[in-house]
Amino acid sequence: MIPLFNIALQANGFPINEAKIELQKILALNDTGYKKFLENKKKEIVAFHLKNNLFYQQLVGSKTISNWKDLPVLNKQNLQKPILERLSTGYSLKEVYVNKTSGSSGTPFIFAKDKYCHALTWASNIYRFSWYGIDFNTSYQARFYGIPLDFFGNKKERMKDFLSNRFRFSIFNLSDLVLEKMLLKFQKSKFDYINGYTSSIVLFAKFLQSKEIILKDICPSLKVCMVTSEMLFDNDKLLLEKQFGIPIVNEYGASELDLIAFQNPNLEWQVNSETLFIEILDDANQPVPHGSSGRIVITSLFNKAHPFIRYDIGDIGILDEKSTLQRPILKKLIGRTNDIAHLPSGKKSPGLTFYYVTKSIIDDDGNIKEFIITQTKIDCFEIEYVSEIELTVEQIKKIEFAVDLYLEPNLHFTFIRKSKLERSKSGKLHQFKSLL
Structure with missing residues (x-):
C-alpha cells in the first residue's frame, strides 16, 4: 500500500522522516543522556523565545531569570489575543501549522506550531500507536469525532480522512437509527482500530449491549480502541472491553501540544517525555511530590513558532511515585481546574x-x-x-x-x-x- 499518510505530511511541509529519526535518538538515550538532553532543550527553547518572541518577552518582563522556577506560568487567558501578536520573529501564518483549541476548558484560542514541531507530534503519535500494531499508513481507522459542517471545511476534513486511511462517524447525532447505520458500517468494513471521543464510543457500546452484540464478532479485523479528549471511567472501560472484545487504550492529549500521556501495554499511563516536559505544581507554582495532586503544567520543548513554556493546561493530575525524569507515569487525571x-x-x-x-x-x-x-x-x-x-x-x-x-x-x-x-x-x- 502507498504510504499516503507520510506522503501527505511531507507534501505539506512537515518533515516526518527527519522527525522520526530525532524521536528515535531521544528514545535511545540512557538516564544520564536524557537528563542532559532535557536541560539543554529547556534552556534552548527559553533562550529562543526570549530573543525572538515579543509576547514571551513581555510575559517574562525585565526580571532576571536565574533558574527554571523563576519563569512565569503561562495560562490560557494569556493566549487570548491575536495569533500574530504571539508568533515568533521569522514565522508567518503561511509557514506554520495553525489550529484552534476545542474550547472544552471554556477558554478557546488559536495556536501555532512550526512545521518541524508538528512533524514531531505525528512521530510521537506513530510511535505510541505502534505499541498496539497500528500503522497510520496501512491500518484502517473508525473515527468517532466531530466534523465541520460548512461545505469547504467538511470536504477538507474528509480529504484528510482519506489520506489518513480512516472513516469518520459524525457524532453530532447519535440516535438509535444513526447507531444502527454505524453498526452496519462495521459489518461491511475491515476496520483495524477505533479512535475518538470517549462519550460517543461509550454510547455506541451501550447500544451494542442493548442488542447483545460483541463488535469483534461482526468486525473480526478490529485490534484495539483508543479513547481520547474526555474522562474514561473504570466501569465504562469494562463496558467497552466487553462489548468491543478488544483492548481499550486511554489517551490524554492536547491539540496545542502533543500526546501528553498514552496507556502502554503494561496498563501504565506513560507520559510523553520526548517532546514535552511535565510539571505538577501547587497553587503557589511550586512542584508537588510524586503521588500528590496539582496543576498540570507543560513545556513544549520544540515549538519555536509559539511559546508553550510552563503552560498551565487547566487540568489537575497526579504523577505516580515510581515516576522518573525520563519515564513519568500519570497515576490519575482528576479533571479541570474550572470543574x-x-x-x-x-x-x-x-x-x-x-x-x-x-x-x-x-x-x-x-x-x-x-x-x-x-x-x-x-x-x-x-x-x-x-x-x-x-x-x-x-x-x-x-x-x-x-x-x-x-x-x-x-x-x-x-x-x-x-x-x-x-x-x-x-x-x-x-x-x-x-x-x-
Missing part, C-alpha cells in the same frame, strides 16, 4: 466526585445513556440525562443518599430528562460544569 464544585460548607470538590457518585447508581440497569451535571448555585445542581425510562423516585433517593454520604447534606438536585445532550462545537460532552 471544581464549591459547596456551602466551604468544601471544594472536583466535579468528577458528583459524576462518580451518580454514575455508580444510575448505570446499574443500563437505562441511562448519558448525563451531565451543572452547578447552578452554591447548593443547587442540575442533572440532565438521556434514558429509555425516566428516573424513579427510588433511584433519585439513592443518588441523594450517596451525595449526603460522600459530599455533604442539604444539596439540592434537579433531574431533567432529555432526548439528547448538548455537545460542544467539536462534539465533546462537557461532563461537569459550574456556573458560579
Whole structure:
C-alpha cells in the first residue's frame, strides 16, 4: 500500500522522516543522556523565545531569570489575543501549522506550531500507536469525532480522512437509527482500530449491549480502541472491553501540544517525555511530590513558532511515585481546574466526585445513556440525562443518599430528562460544569 499518510505530511511541509529519526535518538538515550538532553532543550527553547518572541518577552518582563522556577506560568487567558501578536520573529501564518483549541476548558484560542514541531507530534503519535500494531499508513481507522459542517471545511476534513486511511462517524447525532447505520458500517468494513471521543464510543457500546452484540464478532479485523479528549471511567472501560472484545487504550492529549500521556501495554499511563516536559505544581507554582495532586503544567520543548513554556493546561493530575525524569507515569487525571464544585460548607470538590457518585447508581440497569451535571448555585445542581425510562423516585433517593454520604447534606438536585445532550462545537460532552 502507498504510504499516503507520510506522503501527505511531507507534501505539506512537515518533515516526518527527519522527525522520526530525532524521536528515535531521544528514545535511545540512557538516564544520564536524557537528563542532559532535557536541560539543554529547556534552556534552548527559553533562550529562543526570549530573543525572538515579543509576547514571551513581555510575559517574562525585565526580571532576571536565574533558574527554571523563576519563569512565569503561562495560562490560557494569556493566549487570548491575536495569533500574530504571539508568533515568533521569522514565522508567518503561511509557514506554520495553525489550529484552534476545542474550547472544552471554556477558554478557546488559536495556536501555532512550526512545521518541524508538528512533524514531531505525528512521530510521537506513530510511535505510541505502534505499541498496539497500528500503522497510520496501512491500518484502517473508525473515527468517532466531530466534523465541520460548512461545505469547504467538511470536504477538507474528509480529504484528510482519506489520506489518513480512516472513516469518520459524525457524532453530532447519535440516535438509535444513526447507531444502527454505524453498526452496519462495521459489518461491511475491515476496520483495524477505533479512535475518538470517549462519550460517543461509550454510547455506541451501550447500544451494542442493548442488542447483545460483541463488535469483534461482526468486525473480526478490529485490534484495539483508543479513547481520547474526555474522562474514561473504570466501569465504562469494562463496558467497552466487553462489548468491543478488544483492548481499550486511554489517551490524554492536547491539540496545542502533543500526546501528553498514552496507556502502554503494561496498563501504565506513560507520559510523553520526548517532546514535552511535565510539571505538577501547587497553587503557589511550586512542584508537588510524586503521588500528590496539582496543576498540570507543560513545556513544549520544540515549538519555536509559539511559546508553550510552563503552560498551565487547566487540568489537575497526579504523577505516580515510581515516576522518573525520563519515564513519568500519570497515576490519575482528576479533571479541570474550572470543574471544581464549591459547596456551602466551604468544601471544594472536583466535579468528577458528583459524576462518580451518580454514575455508580444510575448505570446499574443500563437505562441511562448519558448525563451531565451543572452547578447552578452554591447548593443547587442540575442533572440532565438521556434514558429509555425516566428516573424513579427510588433511584433519585439513592443518588441523594450517596451525595449526603460522600459530599455533604442539604444539596439540592434537579433531574431533567432529555432526548439528547448538548455537545460542544467539536462534539465533546462537557461532563461537569459550574456556573458560579
